[in-house]
Amino acid sequence: YDIAFGDLDTILVDLGVESGANATIYHRVIASDGSDESSSDTRSATLERGTLTSNENGGLDSPTRFSLDQNYPNPFNPSTKISFSLEKAAPTQLVVYNMLGQKVATLVNERLNAGEHTFNFKADNLSSGIYIYRLQSASQSITKRMTLIK
Template sequence: MHELYSTDKVPYLDRYLSPIDITGDGYAEVFASVHGGGGIEKIGIYDLIQKEFVFEYINKFVGSSSCYFSLVEDINGDGFIDIIISNADSKNNYDPDITLFFSTDVPFTKVNNDSNVQNSFKLNQNYPNPFNPSTTIQFSVPKTESVTLDVYDILGRNVTNLVNEGKTSGNYKVEFNGSNLSSGVYFYRLQAGNYSDTKKFLLLK
């Protein structure tokens, strides 16, 4: 963010902000939900760099609801941004009949300032290890990339494919179930662009 904006004209605005890179320019736009004490007045996403609204919606909820909450996320897992607006009364009771859902055609890029998020590819050791019959494999992807995750036996034969799709930046978990395999040493290999890593795990029955 190159500029700082402040306002004292919008009630409770600080409680309903969500950062998201809508335009794909590497900067987070601000998603703001605003209420005026009697229901929704206006929601929108404002690009602080271009100084323009990327998404804007104006509506009045029916009823005496006094506040509401918003979420910007890929809710249905289709790779595009979804927006949910949920209204609540003064006692924080929510009514599903007055909940708005917006599905957009804007690709989802999560803006995350968490220092725990990896800035490079990484394949973690599975847990538990040894395992019987299931174990979890975690890996990190720093940028959008085609990712494959395969399991091999001690002879190098491909046992199964766990992941074979494009992944955006983030941390991922995959569960491997070896109930149809015999006890022994196996390997799992992550391939993403020019990156590859292989780790060993042990199935004990």
């Protein structure tokens, strides 16, 4: 089971962990083929609400850079996924423009936690063509192109 980095904050809130407080989580992997079962050793990670501060190897699992991935699939019809990484929590905008520079969709306009994020862009009401999507967070910005084919 995979838990997205941003989902950890939600889990900690649901468990009543106060903002800025630490919590230690324990996990292990159990694999089964239906007749035999195998499990890994139990591992731990110390979390500060909103940020992974360390794991048992002393490493960090949070993104180390601000990045915007190419949408997938590309070309697309009628929807595509846009993924990006934030190195720190910040007000974030993900906006789609047509080639005339007109805004056609706002996918994100809120404060997001550090980590990996993926949003689905549905272009049912748009015509075929090239579109620009722009990620802005804090003082950083990245722009990429995508192609809608109907």
